């Protein structure tokens with residue numbers, strides 16, 4: 001059974017494990033070892049995860065009571081994160097999470113949703129009709145990452 005629900009603070013250990021494992025196994029093909037280490041180390045910023053859960057629209061996808069992915073929307077229409085566990089890719093979880101995030105932005109009165117997406121996730125976002133506004137370098141913990149600014153009209 002697939003269930004999508006809002007995240008709670010108790011979910012943080014599962015969310016951070018998916019974050020670290022997905023980056024080190026899935027995104028690793030598109031970024032340097034140093035970038036991957038730096039990005040994945042964000043899993044340990046527990047205060048930041050607490051803040052995201054408290055202040056964003058943060059949802060998790062569960063399959064038989066196991067969290068297999070998560071997504072969050074901040075500032076009303078900024079699609080801030082979307083991660084699916086490496087062992088559960090291409091099973092429709094990413095799309096389900098995306099649809100609910102988009103519906104939330106629409107329900108909050110926004111006509112456009114924006115995101116900064118990784119090289120790895122770009123084909124998925126383009127497949128879902130997101131348009132690339134520009135390619136740029138984004139600084140994360142002192143390292144530059146190549147990302148794509150995208151948007152979609154809802």
Ligand SMILES: CC(C)(COP(=O)(O)OP(=O)(O)OC[C@H]1O[C@@H](n2cnc3c(N)ncnc32)[C@H](O)[C@@H]1OP(=O)(O)O)[C@@H](O)C(=O)NCCC(=O)NCCS
Pocket residue numbers: 022026027080081082083084085088089090091092093094095096116117118120121123124127
């Ligand atoms: C991007 C991501 C969330 C997609 O999750 P997913 O659950 O595998 O996606 P879905 O199963 O819902 O994919 C639905 C469709 O999107 C397209 N798609 C998904 N991943 C794709 C990829 N890597 N390349 C091309 N198309 C892709 C396909 O059309 C797919 O349908 P199909 O499997 O029937 O061909 C997942 O790959 C991920 O977590 N990536 C790493 C983390 C990341 O970079 N996140 C974004 C940064 S914020």
